[in-house]
Amino acid sequence: MEITTRSLWTALHGMGFGALFLLAFSAVFLELYRVTHRATVPTPPFATDGFLRGYLLAMTALAWLAVLSGAYIVYPWYRAVAPPGTADLAAYPQLLLKAHANTIGWHSLGMEWKEHVAWFTPVSITMVTVVFFQYGRRLREHPALRSAVLAFAAVSFLSAAVAGAAGAMINKYAPIQGGGVIHLSKGA
Amino acid sequence: MKPTDAALPNGPGAAAVLAAGVGALALGLLTLAGDKYPAAKAHLVWYRPTGALSGVTTLSLVLWIGAWAVLGALWRRRDVALRPVLAVSFALLAVGLLLTFPPVIDLF
Secondary structure, eight states: OEEEHHHHHHHIIIIIIIIHHHHHHHHHHHHHHHHTSSSOOOOOTTOOHHHHHHHHHHHHHHHHHHHHHIIIIIHHHHTOOOOTTOOOOTTOHHHHHHTSTTTHHIIIIIIHHHHHHTTHHHHHHHHHHHHHHHHGGGGGGOHHHHHHHHHHHHHHHHHHHHHHHHHHHHHHHSOOOOSOEEEOOOOO | OOGGGSOOOSHHHHHHHHHHHHHHHHHHHHHHHHHHOHHHHHHHOSBTTTBHHHHHHHHHHHHHHHHHHHHHHHTTTOOOOHHHHHHHHHHHHHHHHHTTSHHHHTTO
16 A cells, blocks of 8 residues: 555645544534623533634644645646646646546636635634634624624635535546655555 | 723724735735736746745735734724624625636636
């Protein structure tokens, strides 16, 4: 069993950072809603402001790691230019997608949208994190601001979901390949 | 009354939300510029392997952080009329989001 370094980075970008952000979202959204809501509800012992702050910081880090690894490590491999006369485009995902009428949309719509919309995620979740650090539970004293913060949290999730879904489909039709080979285990 | 019990003004929060809207609009406008105007695209290639995406996103982030710093300083101890600020913020966000969607970009 083996994996290439480029495949490993792509998996880390998509699964390690992006998918983990998406998985973490529902908990932070509900907790943000709960602790900033006017109604008094029992607080589970683990759900302190410190826990939520740490959770938000981790999500913010995941969002930035996802876009930075995507834009500066994986994307250059995706848009690599093939030498003239190259027949096998497997190592050139963008060109491979654009070479077929039934896959070109994954580049012209999927990647073109993904590469930009993904950046709404770190911008939004960073703002949410900073505002929660500033206000904490006292955000409940500013209902309109609280609603705006929750809306931007939702934007961070939706933009990550669009980018993640497009990335998964693009990598299905034109996977990032190449680089050094890492041998994980020998066959039975 | 301890300082922590004093009413927190809404200014810092409003500044953060409006700045996020400014960042979103900047991202949308720069995406459009990088896609539709070759002269702009050439100036947005700040890191060749990533192409114009490097300039589009870095410049957007600079404008976002800059707007946040300025608004945050102006509204640090103030209460502002929150609803119009939030309305503008979401309008900027909506336009920014639309301008990253390729079928909308193709209208220009």
